[in-house]
Amino acid sequence: MSNRKxxxxxxLGPHNKKKSSGNCGCSNPQGSCDSGPEKxxxxxxxxxxxxxNASIGDERRKDGFDQVFDVQMDRRDAxxxxxxxxxxxxxxxSSCTSVIQDPDSKEKxxxxxxxxxxxxxxxxxDEEKKQTVDRLMRSYELRTGKNISMSSKxxxxxxxxxxxxxxxxxxxxxxxVSACVEENNQDRKSQMQYIRIHEMxxxxxxxxxxxxxxxxxxxxAEGHFYMGTQCFHCDNPPCVDVxxxxxxxxEEDGLVVIDYDWxxxxxxxxxxxxxxxxxxxxxxxxxxxxxxxxxxxxxxxxMRKKGVMEKCTFxxxxxxxxxxxxxxxxxxxxxxxxGNLLDPNSTIRWVLENKKVFRxxxxxxxxxxxxxxxx
Amino acid sequence: MRQLKVIRSLVIDSxxxxxxGSKKYxxxxxxxxxxMLIGMYCYSIQLDEGxxxxxxxxxxxxxxxxxxxxxxxxxxAAAVMLVMxxxxxxxxxxxxxxxxxxxxxxxxxxxxxxxxxxxMGGPSVLWHMIPGIGVFNFPNSMLTWDVxxxxxxxxxxISIPFYILYRHYQNKEAKKRIYVPGAVLSVFxxxxxxxxxxFLYQGLQARPFWNNALLGPRFLASAFAAGPALIILVLAIIxxxxxxxxxxxTIGKIAMIVTVAAQINLIMLVSELFKEFYAPTxxxxxxxxxxxxxxxxxxxxxxxxxxxxxxxxxxxxxxFGKLRKNPKILYFCCFILFVAxxxxxxxxxxxxxxxxxxxxxxxxxLPTGIxxxxxxGIWALGAFVFTILxxxxxxxxxxxxxxxxxxxxx
Numbered sequence: 023m024s025n026r027k028x029x030x031x032x033x034l035g036p037h038n039k040k041k042s043s044g045n046c047g048c049s050n051p052q053g054s055c056d057s058g059p060e061k062x063x064x065x066x067x068x069x070x071x072x073x074x075n076a077s078i079g080d081e082r083r084k085d086g087f088d089q090v091f092d093v094q095m096d097r098r099d100a101x102x103x104x105x106x107x108x109x110x111x112x113x114x115x116s117s118c119t120s121v122i123q124d125p126d127s128k129e130k131x132x133x134x135x136x137x138x139x140x141x142x143x144x145x146x147x148d149e150e151k152k153q154t155v156d157r158l159m160r161s162y163e164l165r166t167g168k169n170i171s172m173s174s175k176x177x178x179x180x181x182x183x184x185x186x187x188x189x190x191x192x193x194x195x196x197x198x199v200s201a202c203v204e205e206n207n208q209d210r211k212s213q214m215q216y217i218r219i220h221e222m223x224x225x226x227x228x229x230x231x232x233x234x235x236x237x238x239x240x241x242x243a244e245g246h247f248y249m250g251t252q253c254f255h256c257d258n259p260p261c262v263d264v265x266x267x268x269x270x271x272x273e274e275d276g277l278v279v280i281d282y283d284w285x286x287x288x289x290x291x292x293x294x295x296x297x298x299x300x301x302x303x304x305x306x307x308x309x310x311x312x313x314x315x316x317x318x319x320x321x322x323x324x325m326r327k328k329g330v331m332e333k334c335t336f337x338x339x340x341x342x343x344x345x346x347x348x349x350x351x352x353x354x355x356x357x358x359x360x361g362n363l364l365d366p367n368s369t370i371r372w373v374l375e376n377k378k379v380f381r382x383x384x385x386x387x388x389x390x391x392x393x394x395x396x397x
Numbered sequence: 398m399r400q401l402k403v404i405r406s407l408v409i410d411s412x413x414x415x416x417x418g419s420k421k422y423x424x425x426x427x428x429x430x431x432x433m434l435i436g437m438y439c440y441s442i443q444l445d446e447g448x449x450x451x452x453x454x455x456x457x458x459x460x461x462x463x464x465x466x467x468x469x470x471x472x473x474a475a476a477v478m479l480v481m482x483x484x485x486x487x488x489x490x491x492x493x494x495x496x497x498x499x500x501x502x503x504x505x506x507x508x509x510x511x512x513x514x515x516x517m518g519g520p521s522v523l524w525h526m527i528p529g530i531g532v533f534n535f536p537n538s539m540l541t542w543d544v545x546x547x548x549x550x551x552x553x554x555i556s557i558p559f560y561i562l563y564r565h566y567q568n569k570e571a572k573k574r575i576y577v578p579g580a581v582l583s584v585f586x587x588x589x590x591x592x593x594x595x596f597l598y599q600g601l602q603a604r605p606f607w608n609n610a611l612l613g614p615r616f617l618a619s620a621f622a623a624g625p626a627l628i629i630l631v632l633a634i635i636x637x638x639x640x641x642x643x644x645x646x647t648i649g650k651i652a653m654i655v656t657v658a659a660q661i662n663l664i665m666l667v668s669e670l671f672k673e674f675y676a677p678t679x680x681x682x683x684x685x686x687x688x689x690x691x692x693x694x695x696x697x698x699x700x701x702x703x704x705x706x707x708x709x710x711x712x713x714x715x716x717f718g719k720l721r722k723n724p725k726i727l728y729f730c731c732f733i734l735f736v737a738x739x740x741x742x743x744x745x746x747x748x749x750x751x752x753x754x755x756x757x758x759x760x761x762x763l764p765t766g767i768x769x770x771x772x773x774g775i776w777a778l779g780a781f782v783f784t785i786l787x788x789x790x791x792x793x794x795x796x797x798x799x800x801x802x803x804x805x806x807x
Binding site: 138141142145212214218220230231232233235251260263264265266267268269283284285286287288289290292293294295296297298300301302303304305306328329330331386387388 | 447449451453454513516517518519523525531532533534538540541544598600602604751753754755758
């Protein structure tokens with residue numbers, strides 16, 4: 023359904039006001055039941071859209087010609103499609119007129135064009151999401167001769183992911199850090215790490231200033247305790263608002279994600295994050311071919327390019343399949359707890375209900391979904 | 398049809414003007430071209446390797462480019478200090494200077510946009526920001542506000558002088574009712590561009606050094622000191638190299654503006670320092686780092702301790718009317734004030750915002766050679782654009798460039 027707006031939002035009121043889509047319980051086939059006065063505000067096109075949606079829904083049964091040429095689209099869509107098709111056409115011509123190129127490189131050129139001019143993943147329909155994922159998998163196959171699997175699985179209903187960290191248990195082994203790097207295909211050259219483990223002195227409290235987040239000695243060190251930080255997947259994330267192109271957003275299951283292909287690399291989100299949760303690809307990320315995790319998600323651990331942001335996604339490629347993130351699985355002490363906040367029987371809910379939990383920098387109003395507690 | 402002919406002839410005439418000149422002029426333009434080429438070479442390296450060739454890191458993620466951008470928005474906004482009295486208050490005095498001021502604003506805005514593009518990780522996908530084909534996160538993101546106000550201001554500052562010069566070129570009077578509304582709009586717009594740019598930083602709760610209500614007003618005060626100071630210097634140069642007449646009275650009035658703005662700026666600086674150091678909190682650490690260094694890390698000390706004395710010295714000297722009226726001292730004051738504010742509002746504002754980091758980590762920042770090269774290249778671009786604009790404008794204002802009917806009809 024076209025509930026989600028596909029253009030910039032001028033929504034000055036409450037953010038969650040959804041456009042009525044004519045799916046209410048009443049039997050009025052012409053749209054929503056209280057459509058009397060409201061209908062006045064719909065213009066002809068919107069009304070037509072709503073009416074069609076209500077009567078035949080998404081599957082509009084048209085013949086082939088109509089499906090291609092009689093598509094409802096606004097000016098933006100039309101312009102975008104026109105530009106894209108022109109450019110694709112140009113690309114196709116340049117690749118098909120060349121006699122030297124083999125079909126593979128023609129296909130590669132075609133994929134590159136479509137990838138360059140595709141839209142924002144956040145605004146794609148499920149069909150478009152699948153197409154881009156297919157293109158990316160095919161492109162990888164064409165370039166390396168190897169297959170990867172990439173998912174575009176959406177958030178499931180009644181799921182809201184949360185995380186808890188047991189400060190008493192963490193011993194600073196950093197197994198979570200290396201598991202994260204391997205799972206998420208992070209750049210090996212710059213040693214990018216989403217997780218930072220802060221080594222703090224006993225008796226000094228949570229004194230981040232004097233903590234060391236880059237230690238190279240045997241752990242647990244005498245007289246120290248450890249605390250991990252990463253992206254906290256805030257419920258009110260400051261990084262999302264500041265992005266000029268909506269390349270980062272909060273998914274329905276609470277994950278704050280990035281469309282790496284839509285990001286323009288201005289790093290405003292990095293300045294806005296109070297938790298050091300975001301990383302930038304200052305150069306082309308490099309992962310040795312044999313170390314690549316081929317089990318990928320579009321919003322998660324697929325290969326990034328230079329000049330874009332990335333961050334922890336609670337391993338979206340794992341968590342949406344019902345698995346724990348790599349850091350949780352790798353932790354040898356059980357300090358890390360992950361789960362669905364909406365499931366009353368989950369471990370995370372037990373922790374929140376029975377432990378004295380706290381969050382970092384709560385005064386900023388970011389509402390992190392990452393809690394700390396002690397035994 | 399006639400309009401097209403006039404425009405064609407104007408373009409040809411101005412091309413003719415900007416390619417001819419004294420030896421000094423050619424040397425100057427050649428020098429700028431060389432610096433621009435070096436800058437482009439540096440930028441090509443940056444495009445190829447990524448932003449890793451700059452001194453920026455995950456800890457300090459904005460550096461020299463954004464510093465210069467911030468400062469130049471102020472310079473651009475300052476054109477308003479000349480526009481307002483000339484067009485709105487009917488102070489004929491400024492009329493000569495205002496075209497120069499607006500030319501300066503155009504050059505500064507072009508530099509701003511160039512700095513922003515240089516700072517982008519993916520300049521090839523910047524079309525994502527174009528409303529209509531991309532996604533423009535308005536009004537949530539202050540950056541989109543900035544895109545709107547900067548481009549709008551650029552448009553205003555190109556169209557007003559263009560209209561006036563275009564009329565003068567045809568030996569006609571520019572019609573007041575056409576350009577005055579635009580000029581009035583640009584007055585508000587100039588305050589807008591600087592305030593919005595300040596809000597870009599001010600709205601980040603993650604960075605206490607910026608998240609401070611005085612940031613916006615202080616941006617305005619420092620801009621209205623540094624911008625007109627630059628205009629005075631430029632007018633002085635134009636006065637000595639061309640036949641363009643700029644009366645002493647004009648420069649005297651601009652100097653007055655600089656003085657008042659610099660005084661207000663100093664008061665705000667004192668207020669800021671008082672807040673940070675009288676009852677220092679956890680949030681004052683950035684200021685401590687900037688002024689005194691933290692845990693032995695003190696890369697910014699030489700910068701800020703150059704800026705503060707220069708700033709104070711210039712303000713004090715300008716305050717005395719006798720000193721201000723002496724051109725040599727005035728130019729000197731304007732120069733040191735310009736440098737002081739460039740440091741304070743660029744480096745001294747952007748870098749400490751990231752230090753210490755969100756968890757207290759102190760990672761210092763120093764620009765690399767490539768970054769400096771690109772920066773100098775963009776400054777040269779600005780100077781180049783300004784020289785072209787100023788030379789054409791002066792040519793038209795002096796009556797050297799005029800539309801000749803026979804030229805196009807024959």
